[in-house]
Amino acid sequence: MAMSPTHDIRHQGDVPAEERERTVSPLLWALLILLLIAAPAWWWIRNSSERPETVAAPPAPPTASEVIPAPAQPKQPSMVKQEPQRSAPVVRNRDARPLGGNPLPIYPPRALRAGIEGSVVARVSIDARGHVDDVEIIERKGTRDRELDRAVIDAVRGWRFEPAIRNGHAVASTVQLPVDFKAQQ
Numbered sequence: 001m002a003m004s005p006t007h008d009i010r011h012q013g014d015v016p017a018e019e020r021e022r023t024v025s026p027l028l029w030a031l032l033i034l035l036l037i038a039a040p041a042w043w044w045i046r047n048s049s050e051r052p053e054t055v056a057a058p059p060a061p062p063t064a065s066e067v068i069p070a071p072a073q074p075k076q077p078s079m080v081k082q083e084p085q086r087s088a089p090v091v092r093n094r095d096a097r098p099l100g101g102n103p104l105p106i107y108p109p110r111a112l113r114a115g116i117e118g119s120v121v122a123r124v125s126i127d128a129r130g131h132v133d134d135v136e137i138i139e140r141k142g143t144r145d146r147e148l149d150r151a152v153i154d155a156v157r158g159w160r161f162e163p164a165i166r167n168g169h170a171v172a173s174t175v176q177l178p179v180d181f182k183a184q185q
Contacts, residue, residue: 096126096164096173105155105179108147115183118142120152122177128170130161138176152179 121139124132135156137149156177164173 092165093167094165096130096161096175098177099130099160099162102159103155105151105181107181107183108145108151111145111147111181112183116143116145116148117182118145118148119178119180120148122152122156122179123174124156124159124161124177125172125174126161126163127172128163130163130170132157132159132161133172142181148181151181152177 119141123138125134163170
């Protein structure tokens with residue numbers, strides 16, 4: 001096939017693969033440039049520290065008697081990334097709780113030999129550090145025996161507690177502590 005010097009007509013099958021791959025559509029170049037411009041702009045807008053706050057209700061229009069102060073200097077956008085503020089952990093209110101390892105009241109040997117059983121409820125006053133301030137017996141069931149009362153009071157006086165928490169602060173409190181004495185046969 002003879003070719004004239006002025007016409008170079010080749011079919012696509014005749015064009016070497018290297019030449020076909022080198023030609024890139026101008027549309028692809030335009031999309032690439034647009035992506036390179038849009039991506040950083042999108043990132044900056046998304047991570048900008050000045051986000052509009054949502055308002056629950058629109059503000060009432062100012063009346064003639066109200067004075068509206070002029071806004072201070074407008075905030076300039078900053079390119080420095082600010083860390084989000086972390087709020088303090090939320091501490092819920094709670095009652096005082098006995099710590100593990102507190103010794104249990106000892107069943108008085110004389111009451112145990114005599115088969116004396118009963119339940120005792122003690123009111124324990126605890127200071128803001130978790131120490132016992134006062135112990136008093138407020139209720140008895142079963143046999144009324146002062147030895148059972150004394151055993152509860154002596155044991156609980158040495159106990160430690162996690163103090164009660166109110167509004168995030170340790171406070172003094174009072175708890176009721178039931179103790180059952182049952183002789184095992």
